[in-house]
Amino acid sequence: MADDKKAPAGAAAPPVATPVADGLTRRQVLRSGMFATVGAFFGTLAGGSAAMFWPIKLTGFGGVVSVPKKLNEIKVGEVVTVREGKFYLTRSEEGLMALYWKCVHLGCTVPWNQGAGKFLCPCHGSVYTLDGQNVAGPAPRPLDMMEITVSGQDITVNTGKITQRSTHDPEHFTKVG
Numbered sequence: 594m595a596d597d598k599k600a601p602a603g604a605a606a607p608p609v610a611t612p613v614a615d616g617l618t619r620r621q622v623l624r625s626g627m628f629a630t631v632g633a634f635f636g637t638l639a640g641g642s643a644a645m646f647w648p649i650k651l652t653g654f655g656g657v658v659s660v661p662k663k664l665n666e667i668k669v670g671e672v673v674t675v676r677e678g679k680f681y682l683t684r685s686e687e688g689l690m691a692l693y694w695k696c697v698h699l700g701c702t703v704p705w706n707q708g709a710g711k712f713l714c715p716c717h718g719s720v721y722t723l724d725g726q727n728v729a730g731p732a733p734r735p736l737d738m739m740e741i742t743v744s745g746q747d748i749t750v751n752t753g754k755i756t757q758r759s760t761h762d763p764e765h766f767t768k769v770g
């Protein structure tokens with residue numbers, strides 16, 4: 594009996610899956626590669642998304658910074674420089690101030706001058722008192738202040754909470770015992 598399904602003369606033979614390695618066909622190898630690529634893509638996407646929603650612990654400038662001295666170690670009239678938070682913690686009879694060290698004129702860093710007992714801006718000569726009040730030079734207002742929290746003898750400053758003020762007010766001090 595003749596075979597009805599015989600290919601016509603001259604027709605190409607149907608493709609045959611050829612093993613390329615360890616019995617895997619080319620199609621299986623390509624499929625595995627595709628799945629690996631798609632898996633890597635979604636893995637990266639998921640990792641990035643998870644990182645985006647992970648709470649970031651802010652330290653340094655922009656976050657809450659600890660003052661390296663205890664409250665009872667800071668004398669009246671003293672200025673503690675806290676580089677990590679870009680501020681000065683000052684203590685006067687009225688209480689504590691945390692002053693952002695950026696000059697409110699054009700942004701220079703204002704150093705404390707112990708001899709003068711003032712903050713003296715080296716750029717254009719603005720002068721500020723211990724509590725940040727501008728008393729000379731082109732600065733239009735006092736140094737900006739940051740929020741202070743006192744817990745026992747520990748002092749922390751929220752450097753992400755900077756307040757501008759048009760003039761110094763006794764209300765700006767954080768009162769301590």
Ligand code: FES
Nearest residue numbers: 696698699714717
């Ligand atoms: S930047 Fe300080 S006085 Fe100009």
